[in-house]
Amino acid sequence: MAYRNIKITKGSAGFGGPLIIEPTETRNKVLCVTGQTISPVAKKIAEMTGCELVDGFKTTVPDDQVAVAVVNCGGTARCGVYPRKHIMTVNVEPVGAVGPLAQYITEDIYVSDVSEKNLSYTDETNASAAKSAAEELEAADAAGDNGPKTKDQAKADVAAAQEGQKQNLVTRIGVGVGHVVNKFFAAGRDSIDMVIRNILPFMAFTSTLLGIISASGLGNVIANTISPFCSTLPGMIFISFICGLPFLSPILGPGAVIAQVVGTLLGAEFAKGNIPAQYALPALFAIDAQVGCDFIPVGLSLGEAEPDTIEMGVPAVLYSRVITGPLAVVIAYFFSIGMY
Amino acid sequence: MDVITNIAQGFIGWFTTGGETFTGWVTGIIPQVVCLMTFMNSIVKLVGEEKVESGAKKMTKNAILRYSLFPMMADMFLANPMAYTFGRFIDEKYKPAFYDACVSFCHPITGLFPHANAGELFVYMGIAQGLQKAGYELGGLAVRYFIVGLIVITIRGLVTERIYFHLAGIKK
Numbered sequence: 001m002a003y004r005n006i007k008i009t010k011g012s013a014g015f016g017g018p019l020i021i022e023p024t025e026t027r028n029k030v031l032c033v034t035g036q037t038i039s040p041v042a043k044k045i046a047e048m049t050g051c052e053l054v055d056g057f058k059t060t061v062p063d064d065q066v067a068v069a070v071v072n073c074g075g076t077a078r079c080g081v082y083p084r085k086h087i088m089t090v091n092v093e094p095v096g097a098v099g100p101l102a103q104y105i106t107e108d109i110y111v112s113d114v115s116e117k118n119l120s121y122t123d124e125t126n127a128s129a130a131k132s133a134a135e136e137l138e139a140a141d142a143a144g145d146n147g148p149k150t151k152d153q154a155k156a157d158v159a160a161a162q163e164g165q166k167q168n169l170v171t172r173i174g175v176g177v178g179h180v181v182n183k184f185f186a187a188g189r190d191s192i193d194m195v196i197r198n199i200l201p202f203m204a205f206t207s208t209l210l211g212i213i214s215a216s217g218l219g220n221v222i223a224n225t226i227s228p229f230c231s232t233l234p235g236m237i238f239i240s241f242i243c244g245l246p247f248l249s250p251i252l253g254p255g256a257v258i259a260q261v262v263g264t265l266l267g268a269e270f271a272k273g274n275i276p277a278q279y280a281l282p283a284l285f286a287i288d289a290q291v292g293c294d295f296i297p298v299g300l301s302l303g304e305a306e307p308d309t310i311e312m313g314v315p316a317v318l319y320s321r322v323i324t325g326p327l328a329v330v331i332a333y334f335f336s337i338g339m340y
Numbered sequence: 341m342d343v344i345t346n347i348a349q350g351f352i353g354w355f356t357t358g359g360e361t362f363t364g365w366v367t368g369i370i371p372q373v374v375c376l377m378t379f380m381n382s383i384v385k386l387v388g389e390e391k392v393e394s395g396a397k398k399m400t401k402n403a404i405l406r407y408s409l410f411p412m413m414a415d416m417f418l419a420n421p422m423a424y425t426f427g428r429f430i431d432e433k434y435k436p437a438f439y440d441a442c443v444s445f446c447h448p449i450t451g452l453f454p455h456a457n458a459g460e461l462f463v464y465m466g467i468a469q470g471l472q473k474a475g476y477e478l479g480g481l482a483v484r485y486f487i488v489g490l491i492v493i494t495i496r497g498l499v500t501e502r503i504y505f506h507l508a509g510i511k512k
Contacts, residue, residue, distance in 0.1 A: 211358020267470025303427015
C-alpha cells in the first residue's frame with residue numbers, strides 16, 4: 001500500500017507545527033486517543049495518508065509504529081505524554097505548551113487546534129523541501145548541542161583532573177552544599193513554573209466564572225438545587241453514582257476540570273453554611289468518582305501494559321467505579337464523624 | 341445615557357467580584373502552596389527516582405501494599421501523570437487495578453502534598469477554601485482525605501482486579 005505524506009498546520013488558536021507526516025512500512029498507524037468517539041481529524045488523517053486508524057481507548061500499538069497521535073487534551077497530560085515519547089502529536093484542542101510535561105511540547109513535534117481543514121497533501125517537492133528544512137534545523141540543533149557538549153567535556157576534564165587529587169574536607173562540604181542548593185533552586189523553579197502554567201490560569205478562569213455566577217444570581221439557583229443534595233448521604237451517593245457511570249465518567253474526567261469547578265462551587269456553599277461542614281469529606285469523594293477515567297489507556301501504556309491488557313483494563317476500571325465510587329462516599333462519611 | 345452607564349457598571353461589577361475571589365486565592369493559597377511544593381520537590385530531587393524505584397518494587401507482591409503504599413509512593417515521587425510509569429514494575433495482570441488505585445489517589449494526596457498534582461489542586465482546594473472561609477481548620481480534613489484516600493484506593497484496586505480477572509478470563 002502506498003502511503004502519502006500530509007502536512008498538518010495549526011488552527012487559528014493553535015500552537016506548533018506545521019508537521020509533515022511521513023508514514024513508512026513500519027510506522028503506519030494513526031493513534032486516536034480522544035475518548036469515546038474517534039475524532040474526525042484522526043479519521044481524515046488516516047484516510048489521506050493511507051495509514052491504519054487505531055483507537056487508543058480500545059487497544060494500543062508499540063510506540064515505534066505510530067506515525068501520528070491525535071488527542072483532545074485540555075492541557076494536563078495527554079498533550080505532553082506523546083511528545084515526550086517523540087511521537088508526532090496532533091491536539092484538536094487549542095492548547096499550547098502547557099502542563100507538567102510542557103518542556104517536551106515543541107513546535108517540531110506538536111500542533112494544536114487542528115481541524116479537518118488544516119490537513120493537506122504535500123507533493124514530493126514540498127515534502128523534500130520541508131525535510132531539508134527539518135534537516136537544517138536538526139543540523140542547527142546538533143551545532144547547538146555541540147556548544148554545551150564541549151563545555152561538558154571541559155567540565156569532565158576538570159573533574160577528571162581533580163579526581164587525581166584527594167579532595168579536602170572543606171571542598172567536599174562545599175560541593176555537597178552546592179549540590180543541595182542547586183536541587184532546592186531547581187525545585188523552586190519547578191514550583192513557580194507550575195503556579196504560572198497551571199494554578200494561576202485555573203484560578204483566573206474559575207474566579208471569573210464564580211464572579212459571574214454569584215453576581216448574576218445564578219449562584220442562588222445553584223445553592224437551592226445542589227446544596228440540599230450535598231447535605232444528605234443518599235444525595236451524595238447519587239452524585240458519585242452518576243459521576244461513575246461508565247458512559248459518563250470518561251467525558252467528565254479530562255483535566256479534572258469539572259471536578260475542580262464543582263469543588264469550587266460547593267466550596268462557596270460550605271463558606272455560606274448552606275452545606276454543613278461535616279459533609280466536606282464525603283463530598284470530596286462524591287464529585288471525584290470519575291477521576292482518571294478519561295486517561296485509562298494512556299495511563300496503562302505509560303505503565304507499559306500490553307494491548308490485550310488495555311482492551312479489558314479500560315472497561316474493568318470503568319465498571320469498578322460504579323461500585324467503588326458510592327462506596328468511597330460511604331467510607332468517607334463514616335470517617336468524617338467527629339471532624340467538625 | 342444613564343441607562344448605558346448603569347449597564348456598564350453592572351457589567352464591570354460582575355468582574356469585580358471575580359477579581360476579589362482571584363486576589364483572595366492568590367494571596368491565600370499560592371504562597372503556602374509554593375513553599376510546600378518547593379520543599380517536596382527538593383526532597384524528591386534529593387532522594388532521586390532510582391532509590392524510590394528499588395524500594396517500591398518490593399511492595400508489588402503483596403496485594404494490599406500494591407494498591408496502597410505503592411501507588412502512594414508513585415504519586416508522591418513522580419506526580420501525575422508520570423506516576424503511572426510505575427506500572428512497569430507490576431505483573432501484567434495487575435496493571436489495570438494499579439492504574440485505578442494510582443489515579444484515584446492523585447487528588448486525596450493534594451491536601452497534604454500539593455506538588456503531586458499541582459495542576460488539579462482545586463478538587464480539594466475548592467472545597468477546603470470554602471470551609472476555611474467559614475472558619476474551620478483544614479488540617480483535619482487534609483489528613484482524613486489522605487487516609488480515606490488510601491483506604492478507598494486499596495478497595496478500588498482489589499475490586500478492579502477482580503473485575504479485570506473476570507473480564508479477561510484469568511483464574512486466580
